[in-house]
Amino acid sequence: MTQRTQVRLGDLSVGFVQPLGEALRELGHDPQPLLQRYGLDTARLAQAGARLSIPRYMHLGHAALTLCGDAALGLRMGRHSRLAQAGLAGVTAAQAPTVGAAAHALLRFEPLYASNYRGRSSFEEDPHGAWLRFYSISPYNAYNRFVVDSLLSGWLNQLSSVGGQVLVAERLQLEFAAPAEAERYQALCSQAVQFGAQNNQLRLSRAALDQANPQHCPGTWQHLLQLCEAELEQLTRVRSLRERITHLLGRQLSSGREPSLEEVAQRINLPSWTLRRQLAEEGTGFRELLNDTRRDLAEAYIRDTALSFGEVAYLLGFASAEAFQRAFKRWTGLTPGACRRQQRRLA
Incomplete structure (x- = not known):
């Protein structure tokens, strides 16, 4: 029997906790008791490379929302976001020659500071501008909408520091329906914000992307790029084929449709027969990985989120x-409801 690769919903740098704490202080709340409750003391926040699971971050954010009562806490967090909070990738972006190069670096090297096993951010440029797209777990609820708010507003604040001018998006699109505080999003965009869209994304104009960075040092920029590329390559190299396929399947499972072996093989640039053979050499097979991935994600969603069982069924x-x-x-011997109640008793 092969050992299953346990699938987690993802994790992120503890640097993301810093703007949350600063936003709470701005609202007159001491964040320390809340952070302590989640094991985020001073030593933990200062630990090099420390990560926080996405579900735990979502629970922390929900607790912060309950504490302060500000439904737009995520937007407030974005105003406190700084590039250094994204670690090496953020420091690299801060040395980019232009705002566009900084945005590209920040999203290209996202795996160095955040990993969501169902998707990742993207930078899609054209002659007139670029879309910065953020992937989020949906459907939306109080546990995850603040993450979208803080990331998109945070990108604008972080990139404003590169060009030395306040950036406003040409367009801002959000997947969720307009909330009660919808007017507070408008400060981020020069046009009407579009809710209920296909993606969470913002668009920057060509003029915004071409803004020069007065702090740019060409040699330092190239050195930092090399360091990021080396770390990104190391992250990819240490994964077995089984782990790579498991994480890819986690992203592709959705909407009642299973990815096929041929589709997965194409995504990793292997002939399907080669993928089948290499998986066999690792002691597993495609169908086994698909079933194990679905099971592990199911357990993670039930254990770590407040998603309804219908929402989990859709996602898987x-x-x-x-x-x-x-x-x-059949997998666990428990119903989803019994499993969730058991986890809450143990929490």
Whole structure:
């Protein structure tokens, strides 16, 4: 029997906690008791390379929202976001020659400071500007919407520091429906904010992307780029093929449709027969990985999020909530409801 690669929803640098704490202080709340409750003391926050799981970050954010009562806390956090909080990738972006180069570096090297096993951010440039797109777990609730708010507003604040001018998006699109505080998003965009869109993304104009960075040092920029590329290569190299496929499957499972072996092989630039052979050499197979990935993600969603069982079923590609619940009982011996209650008693 092969050992399963445990799938987590992802993790991020503890640097993301800093703007949350500063936003709470701005609202007159001491963040320390809350951070202590989540094991984020001074020593933990100062630990090199320390990471925080995405579900734990979501729970922390929800607790902060409950504490301060400000539904737009994520937007406030964005105003306190700085490039250095993204670690080496952020420091590198701060040395870019232009705002556009900084944005590209920040998103290209995202795996160095954040990893979401269902998707990742992207930078899509054209002659007239660029879209900066953020992937988020959906459907949306109080646990995850603040993450979108803080990241998109944070990008604008971080990139404003590169060009030395306050950046406003040409367009801002958000997947969730307009909340009660919708007017507070408008400060981020020169046009009307679009809610209920296909993606979470903002668009920067060509003029904004071409803003020069007065702090740019060419030699330092090239050195930092080399360091980021080396770290990114190391992250990829240490993963086995089984781990790479597991994480890829986690991203592709959605909307009642299973990815095929041929689709996955194409994504990693291997012939399907080569992928099948190499997986066999690692003691596993594509169907086994698909089933294990679905099971591990199911356990992570039930354990670490407040998503409804219907939402989890949708995210994992089940035809119905009932089909998901039957599979979960077969996997674990518990219903999803019993598993969640058990986890809450242990928390």
